[in-house]
Amino acid sequence: MRPFSASSFPLFDSFPDAMIAVDGDGHIRLVNEQAERLFGYGRDEMLGQPIEMLVPQQLRERHVGHRSKYVRDPRTRPMGIGLELTGVRKDGSNVLVEISLSPLETDDGSFVVSAIRNITERKEFERTLQAKNAELEAANAAKDQFLASMSHELRTPLNAIIGFTGTLLMRLPGPLTDEQEQQLRIVQSSGRHLLSLINDILDLAKIEAGKIELHLEPVRLHEVIEEVCDSLRSMATDKGLAFDVVLPNEQTLVRSDRRALSQILLNLVNNALKYTETGSVTIEVATRRTSSGLHCDINVRDTGIGIKPQDRERLFQAFEQLEPLSTRRVEGAGLGLHLSQKLSKLIGAHLSFISEPGKGSVFTLTLPIDAKGIA
Numbered sequence: 001m002r003p004f005s006a007s008s009f010p011l012f013d014s015f016p017d018a019m020i021a022v023d024g025d026g027h028i029r030l031v032n033e034q035a036e037r038l039f040g041y042g043r044d045e046m047l048g049q050p051i052e053m054l055v056p057q058q059l060r061e062r063h064v065g066h067r068s069k070y071v072r073d074p075r076t077r078p079m080g081i082g083l084e085l086t087g088v089r090k091d092g093s094n095v096l097v098e099i100s101l102s103p104l105e106t107d108d109g110s111f112v113v114s115a116i117r118n119i120t121e122r123k124e125f126e127r128t129l130q131a132k133n134a135e136l137e138a139a140n141a142a143k144d145q146f147l148a149s150m151s152h153e154l155r156t157p158l159n160a161i162i163g164f165t166g167t168l169l170m171r172l173p174g175p176l177t178d179e180q181e182q183q184l185r186i187v188q189s190s191g192r193h194l195l196s197l198i199n200d201i202l203d204l205a206k207i208e209a210g211k212i213e214l215h216l217e218p219v220r221l222h223e224v225i226e227e228v229c230d231s232l233r234s235m236a237t238d239k240g241l242a243f244d245v246v247l248p249n250e251q252t253l254v255r256s257d258r259r260a261l262s263q264i265l266l267n268l269v270n271n272a273l274k275y276t277e278t279g280s281v282t283i284e285v286a287t288r289r290t291s292s293g294l295h296c297d298i299n300v301r302d303t304g305i306g307i308k309p310q311d312r313e314r315l316f317q318a319f320e321q322l323e324p325l326s327t328r329r330v331e332g333a334g335l336g337l338h339l340s341q342k343l344s345k346l347i348g349a350h351l352s353f354i355s356e357p358g359k360g361s362v363f364t365l366t367l368p369i370d371a372k373g374i375a
């Protein structure tokens with residue numbers, strides 16, 4: 001066998017992959033350090049040996065066939081595309097590899113150079129990743145299932161609590177002492193609060209899972225606003241705040257999802273009342289024409305504590321409340337604005353605010369007006 005000098009390929013040792021050059025008869029003629037390390041043989045143990053020494057026993061015969069075919073049609077290409085290839089080390093252990101072949105013409109004749117990369121770690125990593133993915137999918141499915149059943153399981157008893165507290169308060173089953181009435185009112189308002197919290201969390205979970213169902217349709221804005229204000233009027237009365245609703249004479253039809261719209265407004269008005277100690281909360285509706293058509297602004301104006309410029313960003317984050325827990329006087333979970341903003345986007349609306357600390361805030365929900373317009 002004619003010597004094939006490694007010195008004609010000084011770069012061989014600097015390749016990151018194991019490199020082995022084989023002659024037309026399949027004998028190893030050149031190896032680099034990485035190949036020695038990968039297969040555990042010394043250079044001298046490999047040179048002159050058939051390349052099949054590095055191939056698993058059961059594949060050796062077939063490998064000879066593949067090799068002769070390659071010599072007849074030599075091109076640079078990966079070997080065994082899509083297959084997991086296995087090499088055998090000196091100690092008999094297997095190593096998962098990826099191999100690219102290229103022909104090499106030299107003065108000493110034609111050779112085939114294989115670049116061999118150890119992919120054991122990568123494969124293991126891929127396998128772990130796949131297992132993790134399957135785990136995550138299962139966990140996600142379990143979460144969806146949990147939420148679907150919990151939304152029912154949590155709401156049903158809570159609705160019973162709120163409902164029966166209502167009938168007790170209406171004195172349907174019999175008379176109440178003042179003390180009983182007062183305590184029942186606490187049960188009722190805590191129940192309502194818990195229900196709205198549960199609804200927020202479940203809605204948020206559904207939005208995150210892309211499972212929220214919205215029906216965009218023409219909605220009579222006046223009706224929604226009046227419902228929202230009716231449900232919160234007692235809060236204004238209790239705090240001694242003026243509470244005004246200023247609506248245009250004509251009905252406004254907005255294109256929206258009724259429940260989502262109502263939930264956003266409930267939160268905005270509830271916040272305005274919560275974060276105002278003296279003065280007023282006013283809801284005004286104004287329509288205006290922009291380049292993209294008719295729009296309607298619902299302004300919720302308060303004379304409350306206001307929002308500092310540096311707090312603007314935090315406001316819409318989940319579970320963010322500006323007042324630290326230690327000094328907080330009002331209840332809430334900091335989900336309202338986060339959810340409202342997400343819902344606004346989903347119904348094609350826009351939520352913004354202006355505020356002056358110590359003076360008050362105006363939160364504005366801008367909605368597209370339905371094609372049928374103003375009725």
Ligand SMILES: Nc1ncnc2c1ncn2[C@@H]1O[C@H](COP(=O)(O)OP(=O)(O)O)[C@@H](O)[C@H]1O
Nearest residue numbers: 271272275306321322323332333334335336337
């Ligand atoms: N009208 C408002 N005036 C002053 N601060 C407000 C107003 N609305 C919201 N905020 C601030 O934004 C925070 C986040 O609001 P929100 O997400 O609705 O949570 P929550 O009502 O549960 O506190 C509130 O905790 C409050 O600090």
Ligand SMILES: [Mg+2]
Nearest residue numbers: 267271336337
């Ligand atoms: Mg809120």
